[in-house]
Amino acid sequence: MYKLPDLCAVTSFKTIGILTCGGDAPGMNAAIRALVRTALNQQMKVYGIERGFTGLMNADMRRLSSPSVSNIIQRGGTILKSNRCEAFKTAEGRRQATAVLRESGIQALICIGGDGTLTGAHLLALESGIPVIGLPCTIDNDIYGSDDSIGFDTAVNTALGAIDRIRDTALSHERLFLVEVMGRNSGLIATQVGIACGAEMILIPEYPIVLESISNTLASNRKAGRGSSGIIILAEGTEPGLTARLAEQLQQHGEEPRICILGHIQRGGSPTGHDRVLASCMGATAISYLLAGYTDVMVGTLGRELIPAPLGDIIGQRKHDPRLYEMVMMLHK
Amino acid sequence: MYKLPDLCAVTSFKTIGILTCGGDAPGMNAAIRALVRTALNQQMKVYGIERGFTGLMNADMRRLSSPSVSNIIQRGGTILKSNRCEAFKTAEGRRQATAVLRESGIQALICIGGDGTLTGAHLLALESGIPVIGLPCTIDNDIYGSDDSIGFDTAVNTALGAIDRIRDTALSHERLFLVEVMGRNSGLIATQVGIACGAEMILIPEYPIVLESISNTLASNRKAGRGSSGIIILAEGTEPGLTARLAEQLQQHGEEPRICILGHIQRGGSPTGHDRVLASCMGATAISYLLAGYTDVMVGTLGRELIPAPLGDIIGQRKHDPRLYEMVMMLHK
Amino acid sequence: MYKLPDLCAVTSFKTIGILTCGGDAPGMNAAIRALVRTALNQQMKVYGIERGFTGLMNADMRRLSSPSVSNIIQRGGTILKSNRCEAFKTAEGRRQATAVLRESGIQALICIGGDGTLTGAHLLALESGIPVIGLPCTIDNDIYGSDDSIGFDTAVNTALGAIDRIRDTALSHERLFLVEVMGRNSGLIATQVGIACGAEMILIPEYPIVLESISNTLASNRKAGRGSSGIIILAEGTEPGLTARLAEQLQQHGEEPRICILGHIQRGGSPTGHDRVLASCMGATAISYLLAGYTDVMVGTLGRELIPAPLGDIIGQRKHDPRLYEMVMMLHK
Amino acid sequence: MYKLPDLCAVTSFKTIGILTCGGDAPGMNAAIRALVRTALNQQMKVYGIERGFTGLMNADMRRLSSPSVSNIIQRGGTILKSNRCEAFKTAEGRRQATAVLRESGIQALICIGGDGTLTGAHLLALESGIPVIGLPCTIDNDIYGSDDSIGFDTAVNTALGAIDRIRDTALSHERLFLVEVMGRNSGLIATQVGIACGAEMILIPEYPIVLESISNTLASNRKAGRGSSGIIILAEGTEPGLTARLAEQLQQHGEEPRICILGHIQRGGSPTGHDRVLASCMGATAISYLLAGYTDVMVGTLGRELIPAPLGDIIGQRKHDPRLYEMVMMLHK
Known part of the structure; x- marks a missing residue:
């Protein structure tokens, strides 16, 4: 208040x-x-x-x-x-x-x-x-x-509602999902959403994406018995196609990520x-x-x-x- | 029952x-x-x-x-x-x-x-x-x-919830949206969703997409005073990238469609x-x-x-x- | 369709x-x-x-x-x-x-x-x-x-959304809930909702409520190891105050039911x-x-x-x- | 954050x-x-x-x-x-x-x-x-x-979701609704919810309920052309049956309020x-x-x-x- x-x-x-x-x-x-x-x-x-x-x-x-x-x-x-x-x-x-x-x-x-x-x-x-x-x-x-x-609060909750659904599939199929949320210059949505959905990882424009570090984290999570399902939250950033590129790179490192770009659904709603x-x-x-x-x-x-x-x-x-x-x-x- | x-x-x-x-x-x-x-x-x-x-x-x-x-x-x-x-x-x-x-x-x-x-x-x-x-x-x-x-019923309602949000932006910005829903061989989700969200148009794998017909319909809707906002529902179909290609083609016909691919959120949820x-x-x-x-x-x-x-x-x-x-x-x- | x-x-x-x-x-x-x-x-x-x-x-x-x-x-x-x-x-x-x-x-x-x-x-x-x-x-x-x-379909889903929330409390506190849904002459909402929420019991105007039978079912469920949490769905029926009266009677049989009357929220919504x-x-x-x-x-x-x-x-x-x-x-x- | x-x-x-x-x-x-x-x-x-x-x-x-x-x-x-x-x-x-x-x-x-x-x-x-x-x-x-x-934030949003539905009926029937939300000693839920749903009035345990003032406000709202639909949000307070009693009193002042007690649905949910x-x-x-x-x-x-x-x-x-x-x-x- x-x-x-x-x-x-x-x-x-x-x-x-x-x-x-x-x-x-x-x-x-x-x-x-x-x-x-x-x-x-x-x-x-x-x-x-x-x-x-x-x-x-x-x-x-x-x-x-x-x-x-x-x-x-x-x-x-x-x-x-x-x-x-x-x-x-x-x-x-x-x-x-x-x-x-x-x-x-x-x-x-x-x-x-x-x-x-x-x-x-x-x-x-x-x-x-x-x-x-x-x-x-x-x-x-x-x-x-x-x-x-x-x-902002609404957009976070909308993204979360979508990601809770994706989590159902991630768990059922033991799959890794890259979910892109809004945020060109700011990782605020991604961070809030990532913490709230229990994401394995959050990638935001404020910090560089280091591919090796991602691969290592995923591998060590698996070793720790966390299973192969997972959600990585990614802010859209300023370069178009970032998410698709990252998915390709992860594939070369032996991962099989699925992509989900939440897009405009984050803008609307009550x-x-x-x-x-x-x-x-x-x-x-x-x-x-x-x-x-x-x-x-x-x-x-x-x-x-x-x-x-x-x-x-x-x-x-x-x-x-x-x-x-x-x-x-x-x-x- | x-x-x-x-x-x-x-x-x-x-x-x-x-x-x-x-x-x-x-x-x-x-x-x-x-x-x-x-x-x-x-x-x-x-x-x-x-x-x-x-x-x-x-x-x-x-x-x-x-x-x-x-x-x-x-x-x-x-x-x-x-x-x-x-x-x-x-x-x-x-x-x-x-x-x-x-x-x-x-x-x-x-x-x-x-x-x-x-x-x-x-x-x-x-x-x-x-x-x-x-x-x-x-x-x-x-x-x-x-x-x-x-x-099926759940997926339709999930897609609808997302599209109701997109409609807010479509109306506020008087924009055209191409929304891709699931359905490789079947236009059932697209049709049900399209009718239920009051879409301007529905494009399904069962029938060929005729670009001229789409452009003409959009133009005549505008003439009829329906404004320039709108939602076209598109089933994903079997060719990858269909939605992006259609968006480009519409752009060449003077439209400025935005794209939204609902993807995996349609699989999960209660x-x-x-x-x-x-x-x-x-x-x-x-x-x-x-x-x-x-x-x-x-x-x-x-x-x-x-x-x-x-x-x-x-x-x-x-x-x-x-x-x-x-x-x-x-x-x- | x-x-x-x-x-x-x-x-x-x-x-x-x-x-x-x-x-x-x-x-x-x-x-x-x-x-x-x-x-x-x-x-x-x-x-x-x-x-x-x-x-x-x-x-x-x-x-x-x-x-x-x-x-x-x-x-x-x-x-x-x-x-x-x-x-x-x-x-x-x-x-x-x-x-x-x-x-x-x-x-x-x-x-x-x-x-x-x-x-x-x-x-x-x-x-x-x-x-x-x-x-x-x-x-x-x-x-x-x-x-x-x-x-009808919307009212069922609205009631269900509310009851899924009540179930959280029922499980956390191992409590019995009497949930009253709409339906003066008809048990259709109650039955559909009751099946869909996995209710322990459904009470509808089409059939008389037999208190002994309810008590016995609850007791035998408990014996069968189902725990003491539970949801009973009740159609409102034609007599006002039915739900409160039933709760009292169950209390005399050793139950401690909580009441929830969903009321008008079932009429509205998208x-x-x-x-x-x-x-x-x-x-x-x-x-x-x-x-x-x-x-x-x-x-x-x-x-x-x-x-x-x-x-x-x-x-x-x-x-x-x-x-x-x-x-x-x-x-x- | x-x-x-x-x-x-x-x-x-x-x-x-x-x-x-x-x-x-x-x-x-x-x-x-x-x-x-x-x-x-x-x-x-x-x-x-x-x-x-x-x-x-x-x-x-x-x-x-x-x-x-x-x-x-x-x-x-x-x-x-x-x-x-x-x-x-x-x-x-x-x-x-x-x-x-x-x-x-x-x-x-x-x-x-x-x-x-x-x-x-x-x-x-x-x-x-x-x-x-x-x-x-x-x-x-x-x-x-x-x-x-x-x-707290979840309970406010849950109550709001229910009240947005009640508003549909209030508007369609031009009716007054008394909606009771949780809060024995505290009007915090009621106030947050009341502001967020655009309630005509909010009644909380922190301040005495003055019947004349409510009636006068309702009458003057009607005079001001706001129509006869409306939502009054009421915290449950410490006296059981407060909402029903208030509804009766308002009836004696010529109002025809409907009652909705949200109850336990406010506790649960994601x-x-x-x-x-x-x-x-x-x-x-x-x-x-x-x-x-x-x-x-x-x-x-x-x-x-x-x-x-x-x-x-x-x-x-x-x-x-x-x-x-x-x-x-x-x-x-």
Whole structure:
């Protein structure tokens, strides 16, 4: 349970906008609902902007009422739709967006998304002078400045549900499975999932993959009487085809791994209780921050506290958790 | 609810063996439990043979008591383990198995599995003279001679759970997804899943894939205002890489499909109510058939009836359901 | 997979209405979707009538387009809402409904629901002369004239998911649980669930509960070394408080049962693949029946076939499956 | 992800014992697995004591190997079984237990459970002088001295899954539901669940229930156009029959609430990722604490840190989170 900030209004807003951008994550709808309900309580008008920054540039928006966000807290995806917008990466694109905001009378903007979205939010805040608040919402949980992000807990549990099924086959056939979970730059999903499913091994982008070490571990596990079934969890990483290549190499070392790439199923689905509560608290807090005069910040978490994290400080930073290494190493033993 | 046959014992058995072979399927454990409990009720001894025909050839078996099958009805996989056995495809291999059965005093054998397993069961019955009964247990439901097979309903629901998640992303991003489900020779999973998830299109091995027709359907759906999101369900088929190739071809026609290959998650997991009841009824019926003097038959279903299907008549036959075509065509309209 | 009837149109309809009535069941939305899409394909206009017969009497309806039923196939509940309507049980109420249908230009009506709904549908068909088709949609599966009903398979699986959890506690604490599932007049849910969860005993309204027999079975199970944990599945029956009373009586016989009443969680949730396919096939078939000139019939199933069942023959009839008894008895042994 | 303590061994143990006691909670098996594997890594022998303190008094125990805890991380319940033990509340009972520990050569004991278990652990540590470490494991999360407890996250998600289903019916029938979740002294489950399911209201033992205020809120919600459907979440509290009584009272105020008591389904089931990781980290940490010379402490969490909490300081204390009140009040607005 997070502590919500005391409401300390130094300013007021008549109209605000909300958008979701980048890859969708479970909990986006819960965040939208909390933002809308809290803002309406403060007598603001709320516009939902469709398809992220693309919709912002095209003034593609609609008024959101309290009933319009009823019965969405449990839904995956985003009712505002989302996409990735190249044009917004240019100053020209952001000027166009600024013009739309001014013409529509939108006095502040809440941006829900991952690293790319928060970068756009930061530049827009700087260049337009319009107050902008970000919410970290990505299944990868790779946003620097926040321990947690909306969607991560759900993605971990979704992956786990799939892997518990794979384990049935691994045990029945005494087989080795390479399971690829999401995570380009970050091994957070892989590590959490790997510990929680009792994986034999976890391979993450933060540490190099040493083929000999994998083969040796597998061989010594077998010697220790652990049988030949097993699950290796692998983060997707930045090189395409990593999992297939590793499977081939292991085959040359005498293993017969099967591959399973979990892919997009990790993005969707009904958010967990944790993610719904996190999204609800972050949404309510974003409105508090606006009223307290903040701009160009993200609502982050530090332990069990919600904190304002300046967007300029966090974008482009790599989040690194040395605890990951400890955990992974302990498992390799 | 299936009608169980009246018990009409013309013979008796002191000791029987049970094995699971080939790809695992949810419900194998429920079948084992029903077989063991029913056989024990008839004062038989029951041996569980490990790793399918491989274990049979190696006399790898253990006595099964009533408590040994407690609390397994809800478990995926098979407590008897399974694998594919090349040696059993030879007459020499089957002679070795026959010798093991005779030495162990096993007077009848129940084989749980798919097409390969039932073929082995048939040949063993013919060559050894020992009574053998088969249970159709494969997620593909491609066994001729039985409407239903243990594991199919669970696999459909598992795939559906994954696709419901993918739909969240498809809708949020207005994207097209190609989702590959299991089914080498049979489009049964794909069709059932495709109808149940409201897919835009279903592509199955029974009918040729015509690229132009797919492109045209997608284009006309878009014109009809259905938006650009969508799910195409594709059975894996016999050519490896089919899904990736189709995605490329669609890309050349201006589509931007994302791929999701569900893979092994469809094999595992707790069986559905339907599969647990089916496996329980089939298990009980197999013992009835044995006592009634049957051999070389499979317990099949025809509508809501359980029927004995001679193994010699069903192996190597292709199951073909013209209703599939109707359904798929109706969806294409 | 059901065989859809060949379309053989002898008549045509410009405008039809659809309503859901009585207790909600998973799959109602899938049925609505199939009805709407099939009717639109036949160039009909479709009105969705809100809140069942109540909304019909009050002309509470809206036009349904193809997009209005997008993305609902997987949703529990009913987008048309539902309730129980006392006024419609009177001829006066049905006269008012008939007037609404005529004024709105609705030439045929599809009613989705259970026994009460189908009774209302029958009387309306008789008295108004307007073609009416019924779809059996109730988790209890107690509609005479159809083997299956929309929602039953989902309710069984939902109950099972809950009971698998209770089993964890039953085993950990070696306790006896009395679990009450839905079913006033019918033990179908209880029997299916009881077999699928491996219950020690199943108590259903079709057969009297004999306390001594329960106590003796529990005692002899314990003697047979099955431990003191166990699950007894009980259908709710018609007397309120049955489960609590039974628990008390068992306590007087030295047992310490815990009670769990599953209640309303069995009504909701995303429908299973089976129920989605069943609802889709029944919906498409209802439109075929209309066009073929049928009225006052329900779309029923007999084995794997869809059949028209005259409403006059089925309402008020008690469905009785002697197979239940066999199954339950087998378990008691 | 929690930070594990650096291993700083000041002492060593040849043999330790592990037990689970009190109400079972998801994650107990994950904790057992982590304890066993970590202890074996430190060359200890490990005994699993059956049925909590009862088994301890009766020397009911077995040696645990690494394979004996394979494939249990995802299982609900406890492989060591559990119960509540009155005899251990007496000094005589604890003397008997001490004698068993000494005779069996068990040099330290890990106790997994809730408030009662930790109280027993504390008294045993004091009176016997044998090192004892506790792990907080209860779905209620009401252990003072730890933000989190093993099983809480799973119970919240299980309740949520059930309530999402009830919401389908609430919306379809525009009905009010009173849903009772677990929590005798603590509203933590109710509050987390209530926020996450978007409940209209949350009633918890920490604050008095004022009937007028409930009626007024419901009436004003209806006026505000929120419709008449709704979910009120209620913690079970200490008075039996609270929910039924409240329903009656609301009926006298013109409401027609339906009741749903979730009960024991909240205890079981496969633990969430969060609970599996928490249990794994706490298990590994308990062994570190033992080796570092701690006794009479519990492994607690403070934010994202694992901390040793002296058992004497925490037992009998009431955990109170004023944030609950804020959250609940915000919802009442």
